[in-house]
Amino acid sequence: MTPSENHEAQFTAMIREHLSMFRGLARRILDEPADVDDAVQSALLKAWQRRQTFREEAKLTSWVARIVINESYNLRRRSQQETQIHLDGIAAPASEPDQEHALRLLDQAISQLPELYRQTVHIAILGGFDTQTAAAMLDCSPNTLYQRIHKAKELLREALKNE
């Protein structure tokens, strides 16, 4: 097997094994499955271009997971800008259930966090991974991860303090 074929096989195996996880991360940010797949595809294309810089498959997977989150936010931002253009001048819905309203505000607050803390929220808090796995995915120690979670929550409370 040539090095190129070897990379191809490893990369395909990585997609097969982790596609569900990548989609899960993107699905918390994007509503439509088609958008989710677009974000994952974009992240994988970036990863493919840099595949030779990652010697360990685990590092590549973690990196892709983080890029999936960024790509999902990029896609959501573009989509919201387009929607905004179409909805300008149309009044917002009169009422929204409290829970949905609170979740929407939380989403908004998470999206405005710095990238490092946004990834921490998605992987370490919402992602359902254990501490070791989340720390490995975020390329930091468990202690650093705890500090980041603490800081992320502090920033979220600050953003939501008037709600």
Place this chain on the structure above:
Amino acid sequence: MNERQLDELLELKARSKPADDGYVSTEDFIARFRRRRWQRQVLWHLAGGIAAAGIMLLLVQAWRYSPGPNAGPAAQTAQAADDFVEVDRLAEAERQFGKHIGVMFVNDNLLLYERQENGKARYNVSIQLFSACGETLASLEFASPGNDYIVLDDEAITGRIFLNRCDDQDTVVELNLRLHDTRQRPIAVTEIMAIEQRHLTQNLPNGTRLRIDVTRRDT
């Protein structure tokens, strides 16, 4: 919002995991990823190819019109420049696009296709179709490892080319092609031929003439 309320809200968000439906299958996802990767690679190489072709054109033009010590044979120099571009364009395109992408000139227009055979291209294959009065109707030019199976699906040309080398001299060529001639008229070519001594000229039932040359590369 206090700490407990935020934790409850995050917990709620974590529990409200969206359903995993509406996705394409993993294999379809991988196929789509490969297509996008390939398209991106082609675009990337195309940009490089255009830049390289532009530079080459500028160099050839500069060479062609520069006053040399023997200004008299300028026409010969210009002809040499044309020959240089003609002979090298296939190799140059291959160099730009890499060994995994097939390059072909269809009526002098560059066409890219996905190679089925990744062996080193050792032969240049030229296929020309002439009218009864000798006018060139269409031309194809590509490089091949010898045994080859090419699937084309483009606006300019669709179909298949199958090459099977029997020995160093003989090749069986199977063509099943639909393309447009230089005047944009549709042409269909469906032939199976055995080429001896590396070239063949054959009269087709519709009065046209097909010429195929399989030339071994120097390196």
